[in-house]
Amino acid sequence: MAKWGMVIDLDKCTGCQAxxxxxxxxxxxxxxxxxxxxxxxTEGTYPSAQLKWFPRPCFHCEDPSCVxxxxxxxxxxxxxxxxxxxxxxxxxxxxxxxxxxxxGVRFYTDEKPVVGGPTGGPGPDIREVFPGxxxxxxxxxxxxxxxxxxxxxxVGIQPKGVVSKCTFCYHKVSKAPPGTPDLDEDDPxxxxxxxxxxxxxxxxxxxxxxxxNPESRVSKLIADKRGVRLKDETGNKxxxxxxxxGAGPAVPSTRExxxxx
Amino acid sequence: xxxxxxxxxxxxxxxxxxSLAGLVIGLAIVLINLGAQGHAAFNTTSLxxxxxxxxxxxxxxxxxxxxxxxxxxxxxxxxxxDFDPVARRCLWLALAxxxxxxxxxxxxxxxxxxxxxxxxxxxQTDSPLFWKMLFMTAYGVLLLVALARGGSRPGWGLAIALxxxxxxxxxxxxxxxxxMAMRPMRYGGEVPLAFLAEGxxxxxxxxxxxxxxxxxxxxSMPEGVKRLxxxxxxxxxALMIAITAAMVASRTVTGLWSNLDGLQVWEKIVASPLxxxxxxxxxxxxxxxxxxxxxxxxxxxxxxxxxxxAVALFIGRYExxxxxxxxxxxxxxxxxxxxxYAPSFTEWMLALTSLSLAALLYTAGDKIxxxxxxxxxxx
Ligand code: SF4
Ligand code: SF4
Numbered sequence: 001m002a003k004w005g006m007v008i009d010l011d012k013c014t015g016c017q018a019x020x021x022x023x024x025x026x027x028x029x030x031x032x033x034x035x036x037x038x039x040x041x042t043e044g045t046y047p048s049a050q051l052k053w054f055p056r057p058c059f060h061c062e063d064p065s066c067v068x069x070x071x072x073x074x075x076x077x078x079x080x081x082x083x084x085x086x087x088x089x090x091x092x093x094x095x096x097x098x099x100x101x102x103x104g105v106r107f108y109t110d111e112k113p114v115v116g117g118p119t120g121g122p123g124p125d126i127r128e129v130f131p132g133x134x135x136x137x138x139x140x141x142x143x144x145x146x147x148x149x150x151x152x153x154x155v156g157i158q159p160k161g162v163v164s165k166c167t168f169c170y171h172k173v174s175k176a177p178p179g180t181p182d183l184d185e186d187d188p189x190x191x192x193x194x195x196x197x198x199x200x201x202x203x204x205x206x207x208x209x210x211x212x213n214p215e216s217r218v219s220k221l222i223a224d225k226r227g228v229r230l231k232d233e234t235g236n237k238x239x240x241x242x243x244x245x246g247a248g249p250a251v252p253s254t255r256e257x258x259x260x261x
Numbered sequence: 262x263x264x265x266x267x268x269x270x271x272x273x274x275x276x277x278x279x280s281l282a283g284l285v286i287g288l289a290i291v292l293i294n295l296g297a298q299g300h301a302a303f304n305t306t307s308l309x310x311x312x313x314x315x316x317x318x319x320x321x322x323x324x325x326x327x328x329x330x331x332x333x334x335x336x337x338x339x340x341x342x343d344f345d346p347v348a349r350r351c352l353w354l355a356l357a358x359x360x361x362x363x364x365x366x367x368x369x370x371x372x373x374x375x376x377x378x379x380x381x382x383x384x385q386t387d388s389p390l391f392w393k394m395l396f397m398t399a400y401g402v403l404l405l406v407a408l409a410r411g412g413s414r415p416g417w418g419l420a421i422a423l424x425x426x427x428x429x430x431x432x433x434x435x436x437x438x439x440x441m442a443m444r445p446m447r448y449g450g451e452v453p454l455a456f457l458a459e460g461x462x463x464x465x466x467x468x469x470x471x472x473x474x475x476x477x478x479x480x481s482m483p484e485g486v487k488r489l490x491x492x493x494x495x496x497x498x499a500l501m502i503a504i505t506a507a508m509v510a511s512r513t514v515t516g517l518w519s520n521l522d523g524l525q526v527w528e529k530i531v532a533s534p535l536x537x538x539x540x541x542x543x544x545x546x547x548x549x550x551x552x553x554x555x556x557x558x559x560x561x562x563x564x565x566x567x568x569x570x571a572v573a574l575f576i577g578r579y580e581x582x583x584x585x586x587x588x589x590x591x592x593x594x595x596x597x598x599x600x601x602y603a604p605s606f607t608e609w610m611l612a613l614t615s616l617s618l619a620a621l622l623y624t625a626g627d628k629i630x631x632x633x634x635x636x637x638x639x640x
Contacts, residue, residue: 099444
C-alpha cells in the first residue's frame with residue numbers, strides 16, 4: 001500500500017494562497033478554518049526585516065502524537081495510504097489532539113468565528129447565515145454532494161462537537177489506481193485523484209506521491225534536494241517534506257526570541 | 262489568638278443555601294449560554310488556546326479529590342490511627358469534589374454522553390486520557406463502595422485498591438500534560454509528581470475547611486478530631502505546602518533560566534501579579550503560619566491558611582494549564598506573540614457550578630450521614 005506524502009518546494013512557493021482557497025472550496029471549510037494555511041511572519045528587525053511565508057497542511061505524520069493521545073481512536077492512522085483521519089462518529093470533542101499536534105493544524109469549530117460575527121471582524125458569522133440542519137454544524141447551499149459525506153474519514157461538513165482537519169483530500173486520493181507512484185495534475189488520467197491544493201498550486205510548488213516507492217518523484221526530490229520536515233524533533237515524522245534550497249524562504253526552526261512590545 | 266467558636270449549624274446552613282443558589286444560578290447560565298451559542302460561549306479558540314478555565318476547574322477538583330482520599334487512606338489503608346476521625350469525612354469530601362470536577366469536564370466536551378462509551382469501547386491504551394478515565398471510573402466506584410460500608414473499616418483489598426486508584430488518578434492527571442513533548446512548559450516526568458503533591462496539599466486544605474465547617478471550632482470538636490487538628494494534621498499540612506512551594510519555585514527558576522523554545526512563557530507568568538499572589542500569599546504565608554508552633558494549632562489561622570492554599574492551588578493550576586498554551590506552537594502571522602486568553606463569563610459560571618456542587622454535596626452529606634464516625638474494625 002502507498003504511503004502518501006507531499007513535497008512543498010519553498011523556493012517555488014509564492015505565498016499566493018491558491019492552495020488555501022482551493023482547499024476551502026473543495027472541502028467546504030468555514031472562513032478562517034484553513035485546513036491548508038499559508039502562515040506569514042517577519043524575521044529580523046528594521047532595516048533588515050524579511051517577510052516570510054510558510055504553507056502548512058496537516059502533515060499526516062508517520063508517528064502522529066494526535067493519534068496516540070486520542071482516547072477514543074477517533075483520530076487514527078489509516079493503514080491504506082497512511083492518511084491521518086478523524087472518525088466524526090467517535091470524536092468526543094475533548095481537544096486533546098489539538099493540544100498534542102505540534103503544528104496547530106486542527107480545528108474545533110463550535111466556537112467564536114475566526115472570521116465574521118461579533119468577534120471575528122466585519123461580515124456575518126456564516127454559520128448563522130446557513131445554519132446547520134442537525135446533521136451538519138452549518139449548511140451552505142454550495143456544499144459538496146451529500147453522497148461524498150464520509151464521517152468515518154472526516155470528509156464533508158462536520159457535525160457539532162468534533163474536531164476537523166486536512167484529510168489529504170482522502171475522497172480523491174484513496175480512489176487513485178493502486179500502485180500509482182505519483183499523483184501528477186499534468187497527467188489527465190490522474191488529475192482527478194490529486195489533492196486540491198496540489199492541483200491548484202500555480203507555480204507547481206507541490207508534489208504528491210508515494211513515499212514508499214523509490215521511483216516516485218516525491219522520493220527522488222526528498223533525496224536529491226534534501227527534503228526537511230517541520231519540527232522533526234518532536235518525533236512526529238511528517239509525511240510532508242519541504243525543499244528550501246536557500247534562495248528565499250526556509251523552514252521555520254525556532255520561535256522568535258525577541259519579545260514584541 | 263482564640264479558636265473559632267461560630268455556631269456550626271448556622272455556618273453549615275449558610276454554605277448549604279449559598280451553594281444551592283450558586284449551583285442553580287451557575288448551571289442555568291451555563292446551560293442557557295451553551296444552548297444559545299454552543300462552545301462559542303467559551304473564550305477558547307482553535308487558533309490558540311484550546312483548553313480553558315473549565316479544564317483548569319476540572320483538574321483542580323479531581324486532583325484535590327485524590328488528595329482527600331489519600332488522606333483518608335492514611336487511616337484506612339495504612340492504619341495511621343491519628344487520622345481515623347477525619348477518614349470518612351475526607352472520603353465524602355473526595356466524592357463531592359470529584360463530581361464537582363466531572364461536571365465541568367462534561368459541559369466542556371463536545372460530546373459528553375458519547376465519551377461515556379467511546380472511551381471504554383475503543384481501548385486506546387496509548388492515550389493517557391484513556392487510562393485517566395479508566396482509573397477515574399474505578400476510583401469513583403471504590404469511593405462509593407468504601408462510603409457504603411458506613412462506619413466500618415474497608416477490608417484490606419478495598420483499602421489498597423482505593424489507595425492505588427487515587428494515586429493513579431493523580432499521577433495520570435499529571436501525565437496527560439507531562440507527556441506532551443510539544444508543550445515544553447508542561448513537559449516532564451516530574452509533572453505527575455507535582456500533581457500528586459498539589460493534590461495532597463489541596464486535600465489537606467479542604468480537609469481543614471470541611472472539618473471546621475462541620476464543627477465550627479475546636480471547642481466543639483470531639484477529642485480525637487481536636488487532637489488531630491492540633492497535632493499531626495497542621496504539621497503534615499506545613500510539610501506539603503513546603504513541598505508544593507519548592508516545586509513551584511524550581512519550575513519557575515528552570516523556566517526563567519532555560520532558553521528552550523516554549524519556556525519563555527515563564528517570563529509572562531512571573532510578570533503577572535497572580536503568580537505572586539499564588540506563591541507568596543498562597544503558599545509562603547500559610548507555610549509560615551503552619552510552621553510557627555505557637556500559631557499552627559490556632560483554628561482561625563488554620564482556616565485562613567487552608568483558604569489561602571485552596572485559592573493558590575487554583576491559580577497554580579490555571580497558570581499551568583493555560584500557560585502551557587500561551588506560546589504559539591510555531592511562529593506565524595496568526596499567532597505572532599503570546600496568545601491572549603481570559604475566561605468568559607460562561608466559563609466563570611461553570612467554575613461556580615463546580616464549586617457549588619462540591620460544597621452542596623459536602624454540606625448535605627454532613628447533615629445526612631455520620632461523617633465524623635470513627636472507622637470500626639481492624640486494619
Ligand atoms: S500534523 Fe498534527 S494533526 Fe496532522 S498528523 Fe501530525 S500531529 Fe496529527
Ligand atoms: S477531540 Fe476527538 S479526535 Fe481529538 S483527541 Fe478528542 S476524541 Fe480524539
